[in-house]
Amino acid sequence: MSEMVKIAVDAMGGDNSPKKVIDGIIHNHLSNDNNYYKIFGDKNKIESLIDTKVNIKNYEIINTFNKVNSEDSPLEAAKRGKDTSMWLAIESVKNKESDIVISAGNTGALLVISKLNLKMIENIDKPALSALWPNKKGMSVVLDLGANVECSSKNLFDFSIMGASLYRSLYFDIPNLALLNIGSEELKGNEIIKETFKILNDKQIKDFNFSGYIEGDKLMNGDVNVIVSDGFTGNVALKTAEGTANFITNELKNALGGNLIGKFTSLLNYSNLKKFKKRLDPRLYNGAIFIGLDSPVVKSHGGIDFIGFSNSLDVCSRIIKGNLIEKIKNNI
Amino acid sequence: MSEMVKIAVDAMGGDNSPKKVIDGIIHNHLSNDNNYYKIFGDKNKIESLIDTKVNIKNYEIINTFNKVNSEDSPLEAAKRGKDTSMWLAIESVKNKESDIVISAGNTGALLVISKLNLKMIENIDKPALSALWPNKKGMSVVLDLGANVECSSKNLFDFSIMGASLYRSLYFDIPNLALLNIGSEELKGNEIIKETFKILNDKQIKDFNFSGYIEGDKLMNGDVNVIVSDGFTGNVALKTAEGTANFITNELKNALGGNLIGKFTSLLNYSNLKKFKKRLDPRLYNGAIFIGLDSPVVKSHGGIDFIGFSNSLDVCSRIIKGNLIEKIKNNI
Numbered sequence: 001m002s003e004m005v006k007i008a009v010d011a012m013g014g015d016n017s018p019k020k021v022i023d024g025i026i027h028n029h030l031s032n033d034n035n036y037y038k039i040f041g042d043k044n045k046i047e048s049l050i051d052t053k054v055n056i057k058n059y060e061i062i063n064t065f066n067k068v069n070s071e072d073s074p075l076e077a078a079k080r081g082k083d084t085s086m087w088l089a090i091e092s093v094k095n096k097e098s099d100i101v102i103s104a105g106n107t108g109a110l111l112v113i114s115k116l117n118l119k120m121i122e123n124i125d126k127p128a129l130s131a132l133w134p135n136k137k138g139m140s141v142v143l144d145l146g147a148n149v150e151c152s153s154k155n156l157f158d159f160s161i162m163g164a165s166l167y168r169s170l171y172f173d174i175p176n177l178a179l180l181n182i183g184s185e186e187l188k189g190n191e192i193i194k195e196t197f198k199i200l201n202d203k204q205i206k207d208f209n210f211s212g213y214i215e216g217d218k219l220m221n222g223d224v225n226v227i228v229s230d231g232f233t234g235n236v237a238l239k240t241a242e243g244t245a246n247f248i249t250n251e252l253k254n255a256l257g258g259n260l261i262g263k264f265t266s267l268l269n270y271s272n273l274k275k276f277k278k279r280l281d282p283r284l285y286n287g288a289i290f291i292g293l294d295s296p297v298v299k300s301h302g303g304i305d306f307i308g309f310s311n312s313l314d315v316c317s318r319i320i321k322g323n324l325i326e327k328i329k330n331n332i
Numbered sequence: 333m334s335e336m337v338k339i340a341v342d343a344m345g346g347d348n349s350p351k352k353v354i355d356g357i358i359h360n361h362l363s364n365d366n367n368y369y370k371i372f373g374d375k376n377k378i379e380s381l382i383d384t385k386v387n388i389k390n391y392e393i394i395n396t397f398n399k400v401n402s403e404d405s406p407l408e409a410a411k412r413g414k415d416t417s418m419w420l421a422i423e424s425v426k427n428k429e430s431d432i433v434i435s436a437g438n439t440g441a442l443l444v445i446s447k448l449n450l451k452m453i454e455n456i457d458k459p460a461l462s463a464l465w466p467n468k469k470g471m472s473v474v475l476d477l478g479a480n481v482e483c484s485s486k487n488l489f490d491f492s493i494m495g496a497s498l499y500r501s502l503y504f505d506i507p508n509l510a511l512l513n514i515g516s517e518e519l520k521g522n523e524i525i526k527e528t529f530k531i532l533n534d535k536q537i538k539d540f541n542f543s544g545y546i547e548g549d550k551l552m553n554g555d556v557n558v559i560v561s562d563g564f565t566g567n568v569a570l571k572t573a574e575g576t577a578n579f580i581t582n583e584l585k586n587a588l589g590g591n592l593i594g595k596f597t598s599l600l601n602y603s604n605l606k607k608f609k610k611r612l613d614p615r616l617y618n619g620a621i622f623i624g625l626d627s628p629v630v631k632s633h634g635g636i637d638f639i640g641f642s643n644s645l646d647v648c649s650r651i652i653k654g655n656l657i658e659k660i661k662n663n664i
Binding site: 134135136146149150180182189190215216217218219220221231232233235236237238239240241242243244245246247248249250252 | 466467468478481482512514521522547548549550551552553563564565567568569570571572573574575576577578579580581582584
C-alpha cells in the first residue's frame with residue numbers, strides 16, 4: 001500500500017482508558033504499519049504508555065484538556081465544549097486531517113457531536129448505526145441498531161445502500177440483502193416494510209442481491225449478508241442475541257464447571273472449548289459503525305479490551321481502503 | 333382436586349399427527365388424572381393409538397372428517413368449513429363443553445378461527461400471543477409475539493394486565509413487569525412506549541410490580557417475569573433468541589464433536605451436558621398462549637414431540653385451575 005490511512009483516535013473514552021486504547025494501537029501497529037494514528041488525549045499519560053512501541057512515523061499525540069464522561073447526556077457532552085478529546089478527534093476528520101475517527105466513549109455523545117460537525121452524504125436523510133454480526137459462514141452487516149427509532153421506507157432504502165456498501169468495502173463481495181421482518185411472505189409486516197420491499201424489488205440495485213424478508217431465527221444462517229431494519233427493532237434484535245448468547249454460555253459454564261468430572265473434561269477438552277470460545281469472541285465483531293455522514297465514525301465497545309480495540313482499528317483501515325463513502329455516493 | 337379440567341384437543345394438527353398428539357395425551361395422563369380430553373379427529377386412527385392407555389373416564393373422541401392443512405392461509409382454513417377438527421375443538425369451548433382448547437396446527441388459522449368463534453373479554457381491544465421464555469431464575473411470560481403488528485398504548489396496557497394474570501395463574505406469584513425498549517431511561521423509545529410507561533406508572537396496578545423498561549440483553553436475567561411488547565418487536569426478539577441459541581449450540585456441537593478428544597470428553601461429561609441440554613429443552617416452554625378471548629387458546633409448536641405436547645397440556649390445566657380469565661376480568 002502506498003498512502004497511509006489516517007485514523008483520529010479518541011484515547012480518553014471507554015473503560016480503562018487511555019491504557020486500553022494505547023495498548024490497542026500498539027497491538028494494531030504490529031500487524032499494520034500502514035495506519036497513522038492521530039491520538040487525542042492526555043499527552044503525558046499517552047507518551048509514557050506508548051513509549052517506543054509504535055514507530056514515531058506512525059503516530060502523533062494531540063494533547064487535550066477535557067473529556068466526555070460516560071454518564072454525560074449527549075447534550076451535556078456537546079455543551080462540554082470543543083476541547084474534549086472526542087470533539088477534537090471528530091473535528092480532525094471534518095478538517096480532512098484524518099480519514100476516519102474512532103472512539104470507545106459515550107455512544108450518544110459520539111453520534112450527536114459527529115452530526116454537529118460532519119455533513120450528511122447528499123441524498124441520505126438519516127445516518128445509521130451498523131455493526132458486524134457473526135453467522136455460520138462468516139459475518140453479516142446489520143443496521144440500524146438504534147440511531148433512528150422511527151424510519152420511513154426512504155430511510156430503510158438508504159440503509160440498504162449504506163449497508164451493502166459497507167459489506168463490499170469490508171469483504172469485497174456482492175452481498176445478499178434482506179429486510180428484518182416477522183414472516184417471509186410478501187404480505188407480512190407493517191406498511192413501511194412492505195413499501196421498502198417494493199422499492200428494493202423494483203429498483204434492482206446492482207450492488208446487492210435483494211433476498212426479500214428475513215426472520216429473527218434465520219439471522220445467523222449466513223445466507224444473508226446485510227440485514228436492514230429500523231433502529232428500534234434492530235437494537236432489540238442485537239441486544240436479545242447478546243443476552244441469549246450470554247445466558248447459554250453461562251448455563252454451559254455452570255454445567256461443565258459444576259463438579260469434578262466437568263472440570264476434568266473441560267481441561268481435557270481445552271483446545272476444543274477454546275475454538276468454540278474463539279468463534280464467538282465478541283472482540284471479533286466489536287463496536288459499531290456510524291454511516292451516512294461524509295466520513296464514517298467508528299464506535300468501539302466501551303467495555304472491550306485492547307485486542308477488541310485493535311480489531312476496530314482494523315475495521316477503520318478496511319473501510320478507508322475499501323472506499324466506503326465513494327461506494328455509497330455512487331449508489332444513492 | 334375436585335372438578336376435572338376439560339381440554340378440547342385438535343388431534344390433527346402439526347407434524348406426525350395424530351400419533352404425536354395422542355402419545356402426548358397418554359404421557360400427560362400418567363401424571364395427571366384430573367384432565368379430561370375431548371379429542372377431535374379421525375376416530376379410527378385415534379382409537380387404535382390410544383388403545384387402553386388412557387382411562388375411559390378421562391377422554392372421549394369426536395370423529396371429524398376434515399382438517400386444516402399447515403399450508404392453508406388463515407382465510408382458506410376458515411373457508412374449509414365448520415367440520416375441521418380445529419374448528420370443532422374451538423366450537424366446543426364456545427359452547428362451554430370444554431374449558432380450554434389446544435392445537436399443534438396452523439397458527440394463523442387457529443388465531444382467525446378462534447377470533448371468529450370466541451368473544452373478546454370486555455374492555456380488551458386486541459388479543460395477544462404470549463409464550464414462556466427461560467431465564468436464569470425460571471420462566472418469563474412474553475407478549476405479544478406477532479398477533480398485532482401495530483399496537484396502541486391501550487393495547488400494551490391490556491397486554492400488561494393479561495401477561496401478569498397469565499404469570500400469576502401459572503406461578504402463583506406477583507410478577508415484575510417491564511416494557512421491552514431500547515434503553516432503560518424514561519426518555520428512550522417511541523411515543524407509544526413512553527405513553528404506556530406513563531399509564532402503567534400512574535395506575536399502579538396491584539397485580540404486578542412495574543419495573544419500567546427492559547432491554548433485549550436483560551431479557552434472560554430473570555429479574556423481570558412479564559415482558560410486554562408490540563407483536564412486531566416481540567416476534568423479532570423471540571425468533572432472534574431462538575436463532576442465537578441454535579447457532580451457539582451448533583457451534584458447541586461442532587467444537588466438541590470435531591475430534592476424538594471432543595467425543596471422548598463429551599461422553600465422560602454426558603450427565604453434565606445432559607443437564608445443560610435439559611435446562612434449555614424447548615419442550616419445557618413449548619408453544620404459545622393466545623389470550624384476550626373469553627377462553628384461552630393454546631398453540632403447541634407444530635414440530636415438537638409428544639413430551640412437548642404433554643407439557644402444553646399441563647399449561648392448559650394450570651391456566652384453568654389458576655382462573656386466568658377471571659384474573660384478567662378483575663383487573664381490566
